[in-house]
Amino acid sequence: MPNCIFHIPYNVDPNWPSGSNIRPIKMINAFKENGYNVEVIMGYGKEREKKIKEIKNNIKNGVKYDFLYSESSTEPTLLTEKNHLPLYPFLDFGFLKYCKNHNIKIGLFYRDIHWRFSQYKKNVNIFKRLVAYIFYFYDLLKYKGLIDILYLPSKKMYEYIPIKLNCRVEELPPAFEVFTNTHSKSQESKKKELINIFYVGGVNPQLYNLEKMFSVINRENKYKLIVCCRENEWKSCSKRYEKYINDKIEIIHKKDKELDEYFNEADVVSLFLEPQEYWKFAIPVKLFTYISYGKPIICCKNTAVGEFVNDNSIGWVIDYSEDSLSLLLKQLFNNKEKIYIKNSNISKIIDNHNWKARGRKVINNLTS
Template identity: 45%
Template sequence: MNKRCIFHVPNYIDPQGKSGSQVRPMKIKKAFENIGFQVDFVMGESKARKAAIKKIKHNINNGVRYDFLYSESSTMPTLLTDKNHLPLHPFLDFDFFKFCKKRGIKIGLFYRDMYWKFGEYKQAVPVHQRTITVPMYKYDLKMYNKLLDILYIPSSGVRSYLPECYTPNVVCLPPGAVLNQHILEKRRTYFETRQKGSIKIFYVGGVNGVYDLSLTLKVLKQKPFVNMTICCREKEWEEYKSYYAPYLTERIQIIHKSGEDLQPYYLQADICSCFFEATEYRSMAMPIKLFEYVSYTTPIIATKNTEAGRIMEEHQIGWSLKYEENEFSDFLDKLYENQDVLKEKHLKVVSYLYENTWECRAKKVAVELGG
């Protein structure tokens, strides 16, 4: 019998999008297909979702069997995901969940994060908007509590921020990595033939706010044996380059690339960075970029008391450091003296990669929801 599932996303996803909220749904949808599922996709503005839901209901009423319904939440409340942020079809998505539940289709939903509960959200969103969005985020949780069989979360830290009354199963489902044999072979050759020399750090992401790189660059300015490449949005860099100017040297390269254009930089990197100040939000947030680093089998430096740091400690695929200048400086000095450890960490990342692909995530969901 053919395997078939429903994949629901309550907003439009740009297939070429770069953010985690755009990348993740497309990656895991493709992973379901790669493990043999026909995927009926409910996605887009509410009008498009209504049409897709109507078709799936017709299928179910005419005997089509779906193994499960898997959903990924939006960064916005479900009722406000149209471009105009108006609740044009307020009952559409949760009524569809009710329809599936009544027909014995198990439902799992990945809850992206709980950014709305943290100080960063209050600083970024005006109070008049929060008076609307926060109650609607709470409404989402209330409906999840009633309708879901499994709530998937990106990290174990999210669980402590859920209401105590939340009862369905809560299961970790972090991002996945991409297994590419061609890249694996190139990286194996790189680390096997690498001679002692300058240490090359690569970073991809933002450079403002919670992604402040000033401590990293301040330390690197004193380390002539370290080169760093920073990939960020050009507009963002233009806004913040004067802030970073005191720390820049000829050993710091700034690029504005994406997608496959990043590959040459990854292939020559010794370390990738997730090294930032350990805020309360970051203690539970799971950066999707970490798993892109894993895809290129690159050892990672992360911060203690963050989710990324916990993974480094548990799986030994990099280093977890206190966010302090002296500790970072001492780490780089020791690494320069003992560069053989880079190959050792690379091999651990390879092992971790095989167990943490997007296909691994899709198989986990399929088993847990009965597919």
């Protein structure tokens, strides 16, 4: 069995369903499904230090590792301890250098560049920002001398990285685990005088502005919108949306398998969000959740999501305006066959967008 090393410089909480925690677990399993024995380095510094010593001993004793795959934290590498102090300043990058010196190829997934955008400035005070900026730049400088392949959610994100790393750049967006095509279950809605739209995700207008969708649904009688979000986020943002709420808009707070019944009822799903600069490169996990249920996607032009949806013909990419959305929904209502054509296109791309395929891509990149 071939061996590889999986490294993340932080602790994963399996009970908190965020993208930064889901993805590492999926990638570990993806390497295993592709036939690899995976040595995992993760946790707080003390745990990582123990595992690194173990792997170094293995290397000294002749164990061969085909590659090292790492994923960055949304925080700077040196500030991922509970107290956010740099207590292990040489641990992670020292180990990457050790692997490089032993001719082990290194691929690193750079998770996000949120710290370069206005929402970060709005949510983090200036002192913490200045400290974080120093360490974010330090990460990039270290990557420049260590990694062979930089993986990004989309290649467009590279334009926003302030230091050019002079290495190969590849896309490695999120994926889905199980394809649950609910196409047949939603066929009944073809006979209904209704289009069911489902949205799962954030509702904070700073990044997830849903007002135009709410406004269109509010004044139409042929559509129903269900929005699933975290309860605490809805409480903090509900005043922005409450003027639109009526019996055609329902807010729920569900997760995991509780969502199945809502996807079953949905005709289409929504990523119709204001196309801020961040969305030009960001690929949210929910895009692949939608794909896993075989549901066509409504999204906006000038976004990475829109480009993906358009390239694969799995939904509709429209202007971010109430008129454009209203016109599209009217077209779908009058000809629901359009929905089922997009649905069938999703089935054609699933083998390329599950987690096993993501693992296979990394293996092929780093072993060829």
